[in-house]
Amino acid sequence: MFDNFQLSRITDLLQFNPDSPLIFSTGLFIFLFFGFLLIYNLLTKYKNARLYFLIFFSVYFYYKSAGYLASILILSAVINFYFGKLISTSTKPGIRRLFLIVSIIANLGILSYFKYTNFIIEIINGIQSAQITPLDIFLPIGISFYTFKSMSYIFDVYMEMMEPTKSFRDFCVFVFFFPNILAGPIDRASEFIPQINKEPFLTKEDLGKALFLIILGLIKKIVIADYISLNFVDRVFDFPLRYTGFENLVAIYGYTLQIYCDFSGYSDMAIGIALLMGFKLMDNFNSPFKAVSIADFWRRWHISLSSWLLDYLFKPLQMKFRNLRQFSNVIGLFVTFLLCGLWHGAGWNFIFWGALHGIFMSFSLMIKKPKEFVQKKLHIHNTVGLKFLQRFITFNLVAFSFLIFRLRSFDTIYEVIDQIFSFFHGEILMQFLEKMPLISGLLILGYLFHFMPDKVEIYIKKFITSLPLVGKAILLALVIWIVAQFKSADMQPFIYFQF
Amino acid sequence: MISDKLRKVILSELDLDDFDFQDETKATEVPGWDSLNHVNIIIAVEKHFGIKFKSLEILRLKNVGDLQNLVDSKLNK
Numbered sequence: 414m415f416d417n418f419q420l421s422r423i424t425d426l427l428q429f430n431p432d433s434p435l436i437f438s439t440g441l442f443i444f445l446f447f448g449f450l451l452i453y454n455l456l457t458k459y460k461n462a463r464l465y466f467l468i469f470f471s472v473y474f475y476y477k478s479a480g481y482l483a484s485i486l487i488l489s490a491v492i493n494f495y496f497g498k499l500i501s502t503s504t505k506p507g508i509r510r511l512f513l514i515v516s517i518i519a520n521l522g523i524l525s526y527f528k529y530t531n532f533i534i535e536i537i538n539g540i541q542s543a544q545i546t547p548l549d550i551f552l553p554i555g556i557s558f559y560t561f562k563s564m565s566y567i568f569d570v571y572m573e574m575m576e577p578t579k580s581f582r583d584f585c586v587f588v589f590f591f592p593n594i595l596a597g598p599i600d601r602a603s604e605f606i607p608q609i610n611k612e613p614f615l616t617k618e619d620l621g622k623a624l625f626l627i628i629l630g631l632i633k634k635i636v637i638a639d640y641i642s643l644n645f646v647d648r649v650f651d652f653p654l655r656y657t658g659f660e661n662l663v664a665i666y667g668y669t670l671q672i673y674c675d676f677s678g679y680s681d682m683a684i685g686i687a688l689l690m691g692f693k694l695m696d697n698f699n700s701p702f703k704a705v706s707i708a709d710f711w712r713r714w715h716i717s718l719s720s721w722l723l724d725y726l727f728k729p730l731q732m733k734f735r736n737l738r739q740f741s742n743v744i745g746l747f748v749t750f751l752l753c754g755l756w757h758g759a760g761w762n763f764i765f766w767g768a769l770h771g772i773f774m775s776f777s778l779m780i781k782k783p784k785e786f787v788q789k790k791l792h793i794h795n796t797v798g799l800k801f802l803q804r805f806i807t808f809n810l811v812a813f814s815f816l817i818f819r820l821r822s823f824d825t826i827y828e829v830i831d832q833i834f835s836f837f838h839g840e841i842l843m844q845f846l847e848k849m850p851l852i853s854g855l856l857i858l859g860y861l862f863h864f865m866p867d868k869v870e871i872y873i874k875k876f877i878t879s880l881p882l883v884g885k886a887i888l889l890a891l892v893i894w895i896v897a898q899f900k901s902a903d904m905q906p907f908i909y910f911q912f
Numbered sequence: 913m914i915s916d917k918l919r920k921v922i923l924s925e926l927d928l929d930d931f932d933f934q935d936e937t938k939a940t941e942v943p944g945w946d947s948l949n950h951v952n953i954i955i956a957v958e959k960h961f962g963i964k965f966k967s968l969e970i971l972r973l974k975n976v977g978d979l980q981n982l983v984d985s986k987l988n989k
Contacts, residue, residue, distance in 0.1 A: 572968065572971055572972055573972060574972065708946075708948075723947055727947065728947065728950075728971055729967060729971060731947075731950070731951050732951070732954070732967040732970050732971065733967055735951050735954060735955055736955075738951070738952070738955065739951075741951055742948050742951060778948060
């Protein structure tokens with residue numbers, strides 16, 4: 414029996430709370446999702462009811478994290494659906510182009526207002542010593558992700574890569590789809606929309622894969638990312654001068670692992686959850702630290718964003734300036750990565766982080782031919798030793814760039830680097846391992862698992878698939894129990910939610 | 913079908929001895945044809961055939977067969 418007090422607690426729990434988004438790893442989400450999945454499956458044969466139920470649940474999921482700003486999401490869907498229609502029905506190239514430009518302005522205008530207004534005010538205040546008061550703007554969670562998702566639809570319709578959907582219902586399923594609305598993957602309309610009208614069908618392999626991804630995501634997020642962040646990385650980066658250079662260096666590698674486990678863990682869960690509903694989302698990560706160059710890294714890290722930027726920003730710029738030959742690549746790379754940095758957040762550190770990757774890529778492009786010449790002369794082309802060296806250099810460049818990504822103050826970045834070069838004290842290694850066995854163990858295990866050959870992952874997936882249903886349930890319960898032992902009292906939001 | 917001329921231009925730009933190009937062959941399947949090298953191939957094709965593509969026409973290309981069709985359509989104008 415519920416009394417009034419309990420009822421009001423339940424209502425509070427289900428209402429919008431900016432401090433408690435409906436994160437996949439929370440008990441509330443797991444409870445609501447099981448209820449959702451049950452009804453969703455009961456409605457398998459009733460397509461219309463099933464899809465409207467999915468839309469309703471997705472909007473609720475978003476409302477729980479964004480409140481009244483869910484209206485922006487709905488507005489974005491309306492704008493993009495009708496602009497897609499206008500572009501496809503116009504026969505004159507000039508008019509099509511005009512609609513494209515207006516829709517880009519509308520999308521980026523909304524995104525910029527929420528994301529960059531106060532950053533611009535800060536810059537103006539800095540230049541003119543003006544005293545413009547920052548506006549009280551609440552950033553709608555996931556806006557960068559769903560704006561880019563919707564824009565891919567507009568671009569593909571404009572480039573005639575896909576037929577626009579005639580159904581506003583289907584478009585809403587695409588834009589509102591709750592597994593990827595808060596932090597991606599930024600799925601393409603051309604891949605997603607055709608799946609909507611198919612009856613959901615889950616093979617034994619799909620179920621095994623979904624369970625594997627959900628388990629992997631939970632472990633990556635709660636056991637590795639949250640634990641090493643709260644108990645080590647944050648402490649070092651809060652006061653780098655209190656720690657030796659060795660600890661600062663381990664914190665850099667720790668943060669690199671943390672951001673990977675945090676973000677790819679979320680993507681794994683999103684892909685797994687979508688798969689349980691019969692939707693195949695695009696891959697977002699492919700062992701990024703195995704990359705042998707920065708270009709290779711970007712083919713493996715946040716693939717849905719990097720391929721978006723490649724198709725809709727880099728390639729058009731590259732073709733526009735192709736008369737400049739190699740410089741068209743340099744211009745394209747630099748602009749793309751600068752905007753990639755800005756996409757991540759309104760802050761100078763993100764802009765520098767993007768610019769740094771633009772410089773890495775451009776430099777690597779410039780030295781490509783002489784580098785290949787030297788490698789062939791020395792007969793080290795494609796050797797294991799060279800690959801190892803390339804991986805080592807790429808990983809360290811990436812880890813250094815994440816230091817800029819993590820720390821907003823350039824003074825603190827300097828402190829970290831200075832400690833590494835002037836107060837290293839590598840001899841504390843044994844002491845570190847003894848004092849922090851769990852942190853050291855998680856770091857070592859996290860990286861070891863990452864660098865395992867791909868067949869290990871395939872083997873685990875096959876093993877989970879082969880388990881009977883009861884075995885799968887026991888495994889999931891066991892993982893949830895382990896994860897609960899690591900869970901901190903304070904909920905740690907996903908790093909990428911802020912973007 | 914991919915013409916001998918187009919095949920030779922692409923092979924020469926990529927420094928390849930031979931490759932079995934089909935209509936459905938995608939750039940990513942050809943050794944060395946990455947997003948950065950793409951611009952060099954497009955320029956080489958334009959130069960060899962004395963034609964000029966619009967940016968949008970290039971962005972729409974999905975495979976080598978599409979590139980062949982685009983070249984043919986420009987030459988037949």
